[in-house]
Amino acid sequence: MSRRIAAILFPLPLPEAFDYVVPEDVEVQPGDHVLAPLGKRLARGVVWAIKPDDPARKLKPLDSATGGPPLPEGTRRFVDWLARYLVQSPGIVLRSVLRSTDALKPSPAETVYKPGSGDPGRMTEARQRVLDAAAALGEATAADLAREAGVTASVVKGLAKCGALSEEKRLVDPPFEEPDPDHAGLDLTAMQGEASGVLRRLVRAGGFQSALLDGVTGSGKTEVYFEAVAEVLRRDPKAQILIMLPEIALTEAVLSRFEKRFGVKPALWHSGAGPKNRRRVWREVAEGRARIVVGARSALFLPFMRLALIVVDEEHDPTYKQDEGLAYQARDLAIVRAKLEGAMVVLASATPSLESLANVQAGRYVHVHLPARPGAAILPEIGTIDLRETPAETGCWLSPPLVAAMAETFARGEQSLLYLNRRGYAPLVLCRACGHRMVSPDTQSYLVEHRYTGRLVCHVTGFSMPKPKACPECGAEDSLTSVGPGVERVAEEAKRRFPGARVEIYSSDTQRGAEIVAAMEKGEIDILVGTQIAAKGHNFPNLTLVGVVDADLGLAGGDPRAGERTFQTLVQVAGRAGRADRPGRALLQTHQPEHEAIQALIAGDRDRFLDMEFMAREALGLPPFGRLAAIGLMSQDPANVEKAAADWAAAAPVTDGVEIWGPAEPPRAMVRGWHRRRILVRADKTVDISAYLRAWAGRVKTPSSVRVSIDVEPYSFI
Template identity: 45%
Template sequence: MNRVRLIIFNAALGALDYKVPNGMNVEHGSVVVAPLGPRQIIGIVWEEDRLPGDTVAESKLRPLLEVLPIPPLRKELRRLIEWTADYYCAPLSSVARMVLSSGGAMRGPSTMTEYRLSGTEPERMTPQRAVAMDALKNEQATIRELAELASVSDAVLRGLVNQGVLEPVEVNIDRPYPKAKADFDQPKLSENQQEVADRFVEAVEARTFAPFLLDGVTGSGKTETYFEPVAAALRTNRQVLVLLPEIALTEAFLRRFEDRFGAVPIVWHSSLKSTERRRAWRAIAGGEAQVVVGARSALFLPYANLGLIVVDEAHEISFKQDEGVRYNARDVAVMRARFEKIPVILASATPALESLQMAESGIYKRLELPSRFGGATLPTISIIDLNESKPERGRWLAPELVEALKLRLEKGEQSLLFLNRRGYAPLTLCRNCGYRFQCPNCSAWLVEHRFSQRLACHHCGHETPPPPTCPDCGETDCLVACGPGVERIADEVAEILPEARVSVATSDTLNTPEKAAAFVAEAEAKAIDVIVGTQLVTKGFHFPELTLVGVVDADLGLEGGDLRAAERTYQQVAQVAGRAGRGSKPGEVFIQTRHKDAPVISALAAGDRDAFYDAETEARRGAGAPPFGRWAAIIVSSEDENEAKEAARAIGGTRPNLPDVMILGPAPAPLSLLRGRYRYRLLINARRSAQVQDIIRSWLGDLNFGRGVRVSVDIDPYSFV
């Protein structure tokens, strides 16, 4: 090629053409450095006929500067980037940017300096040096990482370096990862598990697109079942991607993986250090990485030889990105498998209605694990009607649930209380004047967190310490916490059972893999009697001694404007109920509610998932809601309220009038102020025959807005705030 067209990471500029200097070898997918004015930018060489743009005369083209030393992006990944941009109405450059998610990986091999004990004694032994040297036996890492391991300052270790006690070691940043072994520890599967695993293995060996829905009850051994096709991919030197919805689940999964395959997989998530990110990215692109376990962003990594994708807990809404490119990793995973011509497994005990409908229509192959592994039985479920069985004044746990907690403590068994609300209380107000603490950046109340002594907004991250007096009336000792959060429930348990060891498990307390691993280790060692947690504890954890689950407020998820509220509530409560009785001891679940006759509560009480899904399916069918219709949202925002309102009106005033499309709004969003920006929403409900993306692009394409206005499109929205 003597000229190329590049995707650059500036959506406003579009594609740009460049000249290829003599002797420079480029191909489609090559990542290059090019001049743009006085700057140098990174771009991806793309097929010219697939990118719109006027052809620039040869004489006006500037030459490329460099081809970066990484493998070109494969055709299958380029097609996925195009599909994602087209389906989710996102700029092509924004999607492509997610692939090149490690700046350091763009350059060639590199080294770094790490340190280890040399065997030399220090001139003077201090208590801190003694602690450090004892903690760092058999350790090798950077000074900062060693300081964290030893719980000492960097200065202590630098003193040891100066005296030769710690010696420098030059290491290759891109050093290879330990190899997983397909047959390291083959488990004994049940007959049902083996049948399902054999189907997966056949698909991996066939090397063809095959979407599976693995529908297994909680505790049925879905992970062990899909480990078998992972082993099949390893035997043929093909790569595997396993997507998990939460970083807190990663550590427990890594241990199970290591037990099965003799080495941990490569991990990919937002908490990785830049050097770890670089090492992982280059191993994946170079084909050395065998198995990658990651959050949704791992889906866009440049795998050299992908052979299988697994989406665990595939119903989870955290697979939907709500900012930037608003994609659903569950659905994009299926499309990546299609482009790569490989199997994809969607595993869940409570599949999304859309996935079940795809299986019903024959597009997905549904494989079932209807019973728990190893003879364990599903827990019994009891409903506590809070209208009749009221908690004591100032408390939130009904007498039956309190008695069950006491009984489990006496038996030495563990309990779990679920409330999907972080912090101590969702609202703090002044009992004297009624003043309510609201976020200055969002139309949301500040949530009290007593553990960390702060009032926090869970939308923008704003924090402030609780004031000693009311900011409005100046009264002292007048602030009242309204409603329960998990911290308040933990306090109540501590009052009722002062001898119980209570642990709060939320995204605030388990915000790193290390903290999550420590929590799991404590629970498995029976160092915790009662776990109080949010949705973080509804999935993935396996504690054999946990025999009681209490759902503090099953009605919470049914409130607000969530159009999938019933389905989401069923999934959350069924998943958390599935934590009980996973070992040899039977489990019991208590669900507290004020609406015991609500269809979702009745279905949970009866343990009749199919009846609930059938009723929800018919309701969706009648409303033309997904999977029988299409939803899309247009979100308009600005720091100027009038500017946002006028832009929304302009969009609403030019709405298309089509027989198969209904457009609602514009209206202020339920969260009308978010991170300092005023927000308006329009909701589109269309028949499946409608080309929603084309309609939206045509509708918005000719409109112009003020510089401060942002207009975002959300295809298949899961958030309605």
């Protein structure tokens, strides 16, 4: 009888799946989870294929099948495709899929207690407190009841023994409730109804479909794609849906809107959700019981059994790009995953990326347009404040025209948002005596002053230290001064100018993010000072003025997407104003009012700006008209990284349509003590850049003291 051979892929940086003999008493199929010997230990892996026997080969037997929901075929194809495209070992990609080994086991159960009908017998104060707690909580574990009542668990169990409390087993990770597509239909405007009709027709057509939902801020894009979700749920009782968001901070708002529309909350997946929730979501997705998942970019790696629709909300957002570890662009991978699964994908944005608009022009995406806000809401009036003509007072950051506009807004009882994409109090601290600049140890990054905590923080490495009283270079006392504004400094000025106003800061450092958003929605904040997190997806009905403190901030540097990103950010920020029945306006403080991105925003002429960006990119052969890749090298020894970079450059294959730039130092030439070099690759659209990089990597033997990373379509150039 011939042997059965299983190719097993391990979630480790190994080049391929390894072959093992399947013992006669073990039954496995592709996708099953197994234990197999790897070196001197047993390692968890996934059966990637069952292969015909080759009797001449000496192979180890796999140990056992571990059970748990198998990885679906679509997920395995996605891993294989991604490994080829990103020039990574498939095991590294698989590691992003197998996030929770606990999810392979059935849900644990726990005993919960509810009020019962039995006679408690002798009543004591402790017993009464437990019964009161049970009545208030409805059901709870013995530990929770004891904690609530301030007693020991034995008191709870004594009441259960006499029947005063009833006990039952409950799954720790219960299945998610089924969403109801007809729970609460929305009253759509004619324009929204037409747009949702296009998406519903695409759902009914079935198979792989791509659509760009291109709508101005506040036009109701979420309501429109909810109708596509409802259509999928009606048509297929087992279909699964993924809604991707760029920021965790946006999930609460979407969850509440989702619950209102479909009657239940969806499954939630992101890095801050905690291991218990992630275990539950992974298992329920793999079993096909989690019908809808709302998640961050890593949700793309969940093992969906029957994925029918992916929605990428705010598809232009740069946070969909992961730079560290496994580098990928989640928006692009959403298209790939949908194609491999035969699913539909909807990309939604008020400021679509040039890549998505190019696909619309090429006929690859269906263009669904929402050019206006519903009802009485209109787009805000946008104007500039030329800081060359009306600068802020010395030591201040808000110009007289912006301060006057804020005063008018405050007098009407309306809200203002001051936008500055800089966290902390000041982005630089230097010594007035010797000019020394405070930088992070082993990193070429300035320390940011956070005055509320009295600390200097590196936003690259997380290093933090108390602000010293004396300069560490020259020893001068009280010589360290803050240079430039962060949101804390702008908020300080707002409080000084408007002492009666309620001023809050909203940034990624804010611990009370959800609380601040709720307070802003209720009108309990007069002036909100925020970074980019305040500009995304929020609906503040009483917000009528947006002031951009530094509209030039994103225009500097060598990033080829700088103009596009600035335009997108300013549109998103300005779009927070005037979203209800009150007209809004946005004022942009700038030293470059003539810049094409700012001029296009003021004129409301997106097409003119896009035409200029398209022309510039096409002339240079940059995305979406060409391909980019980056090879990063790092070593703790500068000589080693310099030699390795030179070796890589010398080994580059000579191919038509490919240009090699570098090696060179990136702007941050050292991070955490690691010296860095970068090689950029520009290729024509027709070049298979992944195959080129794979062939290149095969020509170079890099010493173990040097780390090498490959980034296909890089977004960060620092």
